[in-house]
Structures are given as C-alpha cells and as structure tokens.
Amino acid sequence: MIKIAPSILSADFAHLGRDVEAVSTADYVHFDVMDGAFVPNLTFGIPVLQSVRKCTDMLLDVHLMIDKPVRYVEAFAKAGADLLSVHLEADHPTRIAQALDEMDRCGVKKAVALRPITAAEAVLPYQERLDLVLVMPVEPGFGGQAFMDHQLDTIRRVRQLIDRVNPACELEVDGGINVKTAPLVAAAGANVLVAGSAVYGAQDVPGAIAALRAAAEG
Ligand code: DX5
Ligand code: ZN
Numbered sequence: 001m002i003k004i005a006p007s008i009l010s011a012d013f014a015h016l017g018r019d020v021e022a023v024s025t026a027d028y029v030h031f032d033v034m035d036g037a038f039v040p041n042l043t044f045g046i047p048v049l050q051s052v053r054k055c056t057d058m059l060l061d062v063h064l065m066i067d068k069p070v071r072y073v074e075a076f077a078k079a080g081a082d083l084l085s086v087h088l089e090a091d092h093p094t095r096i097a098q099a100l101d102e103m104d105r106c107g108v109k110k111a112v113a114l115r116p117i118t119a120a121e122a123v124l125p126y127q128e129r130l131d132l133v134l135v136m137p138v139e140p141g142f143g144g145q146a147f148m149d150h151q152l153d154t155i156r157r158v159r160q161l162i163d164r165v166n167p168a169c170e171l172e173v174d175g176g177i178n179v180k181t182a183p184l185v186a187a188a189g190a191n192v193l194v195a196g197s198a199v200y201g202a203q204d205v206p207g208a209i210a211a212l213r214a215a216a217e218g
Helices: 013-021 046-054 069-079 093-106 151-165 182-187 205-217
Strands: 003-006 028-034 059-065 083-087 109-114 132-135 170-174 192-195
Touching: 003 170, 003 205, 013 046, 028 046, 046 059, 046 069, 059 069, 059 109, 059 192, 069 083, 069 093, 083 093, 083 132, 093 109, 132 151, 151 170, 151 182, 182 192, 182 205, 192 205
Parallel strands: 003 028, 003 192, 028 059, 059 083, 083 109, 109 132, 132 170, 170 192
Antiparallel strands: none
8 A cells, every 4th residue: 555645845834734734635744854964955853843743643754864863863752753764874874773772762663764875785784673764766955856767776676675574664755756756666666655846736735645646556
C-alpha cells in the first residue's frame, strides 16, 4: 500500500492549522527542518512542531536537514515527532548510531536520509534497526525542484538491501514527486511518497492526494 506524506514546506504558514487539516486524507505529515548549515535554507523547528502536533493525530514524519542531529532528537521527540529522519551526511557514523539510540530511548520511529550523492550501501550499518529509509531525488533545501532520474537506481538498490534483512522497513522518496514520477518511484520500490508542491500547489488538495495515490498504485 502506498502512503502519501504531504510536505508542509509548501503550505501557507499564516494558515498552518488549516493547511494541516487540508491533508487529512493523506497518511503522514512531512515536516522539513532546515538549519542554514547542512542546507542553505532555514525553515521551522521545535515550537512550530508543538503547534502542529496539537492540530493533528496523523503520523508526524520529521525530516531533519541539520548538522549533528543527535543534539536535537530528544527535543523533537518531546515536541511530538512520531518519526525522525537524520541525514547520513550530517555527522560521523558513530554519532548517527547515537542518534538512532536516542530515538529508541525517546520512543520514536527511526529513519536515515540520503542526499543524491550518497550510495544506497550507506544504509548497511543501520539497516536492521530502521523503520524507514528516505531517498532524495533532489538536493535537500527547497521544494519544487526537478526529479533526478538516476535516483531510481538508488531507490531500487535500497529496496533490495533492506528487503534482505528488514522487509518491514519503509522506503520514502522526497523531492520532485508528481503524478508523472509517482509511478516510477513506486515501481522502484518506494512505499511512502512525500509531495510538497504537487499537493499544496493544487487547487483541490484532497484531489491532488488522491491523484498521486492512484498514479503510484497504477
Ligand atoms: C526538500 C524537502 C522536501 C520538499 C519537497 O529539501 O525535503 O520535503 O518539501 O518538495 P517538492 O515535493 O515540491 O519537491
Ligand atoms: Zn523533506
């Protein structure tokens, strides 16, 4: 079954409660945290997550595009995250493992994220213990970018790797998802599709979610 995770990066922040409610037919709410260092952009953080938590029971999927994310795992867990993704490029492997330990301690689901430059094999040290792997077919930092086709190979390869040892692990794709790319990533093995501009840029938001789901499920 395909899950759709609208990214509130493309929402209207002056009407965030309304825009979170508008995606209630989706599965997860995707929350993009950027620190102006790991990525050039800055977005929102802990107080905004606390507010979003109060207005939805949906799974809050928090994508940490920040350096040394272990420092903030507990704070985001306490603010209401259900799942946290840390980038494999954002710290040394030992500290990534510590971030996953910290997620266990805080009772949140554990995920790692891969920039386009990062090989699928980078998940190997962590794969048994992950709830989700996030593959990015765009450079992290901004919504509305074009999908890099070569990332279909990474998606397929990650699916192969995790299927061997941890078949329940979800595979999320984030960036450049629309009705054209959704079937491609689903065929490559993704089961969670993040979409920002394709959802919030549409006149009919529930219709856009249904269209993505239908396209991905073929
Ligand atoms: C980009 C973010 C994405 C972004 C996707 O760095 O991680 O979640 O919101 O936006 P679209 O779907 O517009 O590519
Ligand atoms: Zn994201």
